Amino acid sequence: MREPIRDVRERLAALYGRTGARVAVVLATRFGIPREVAIDAVQDVFVTLLEKRAIRSRVVSLGADESFRYLLRSCYHGALKEMKRQERTARSLGGLREWVGQDAASVSRTAEQTQEVILAEIGRLPPPYGEVLRLFLLERKAAGEIAVQLGRPRNTVYQQVKRGLKRLRGAVDRALAS
Numbered sequence: 001m002r003e004p005i006r007d008v009r010e011r012l013a014a015l016y017g018r019t020g021a022r023v024a025v026v027l028a029t030r031f032g033i034p035r036e037v038a039i040d041a042v043q044d045v046f047v048t049l050l051e052k053r054a055i056r057s058r059v060v061s062l063g064a065d066e067s068f069r070y071l072l073r074s075c076y077h078g079a080l081k082e083m084k085r086q087e088r089t090a091r092s093l094g095g096l097r098e099w100v101g102q103d104a105a106s107v108s109r110t111a112e113q114t115q116e117v118i119l120a121e122i123g124r125l126p127p128p129y130g131e132v133l134r135l136f137l138l139e140r141k142a143a144g145e146i147a148v149q150l151g152r153p154r155n156t157v158y159q160q161v162k163r164g165l166k167r168l169r170g171a172v173d174r175a176l177a178s
Helices: 005-030 035-051 053-061 064-106 111-124 127-138 143-150 154-177
Strands: none
Touching: 005 035, 005 053, 005 064, 035 053, 035 064, 035 143, 053 064, 111 127, 111 154, 127 143, 127 154, 143 154
16 A cells, blocks of 8 residues: 555655754765855755655655765765756856957946946846746846746756847847847
8 A cells, every 4th residue: 555645755754854954964074075066956856856766755655864865865966966057057148248248348338337237138138037036146046946947847947048148148249239
């Protein structure tokens, strides 16, 4: 007989309470992963466990040591992915800053004026794009955090960031040219 979902979720919450902080500390101290990334990775793994029934049941049925090792391994891989994503994002934002700087110089606007134009154009974008870009660029939230906050799939958020940046680029170009 299958275990009721409520019991599994309660056991998973207890497991998170017992091991979540320990896993984050081990990731940060032993593997040199930034603390914030380690905490985010632990939370992402537990959110995934809540969403995927087969994995959730398996982890809940493991012993304390086995579940800790499983969670540590999963969180470590999740943290590495997040660090790579942040590195790509930093490169993208660097490119965005470079692009904004070039446009600002070409139309002889100051950086502050250009920033005001960008902020105004983000506010004018259609709802899914403006909302996601505000969280991504201005609040510097990861796609996973945005997905959870807005209740959207992570891949949808990635696409909305990509399409939103494309729309923003065009809107800023038009605004700076006028």
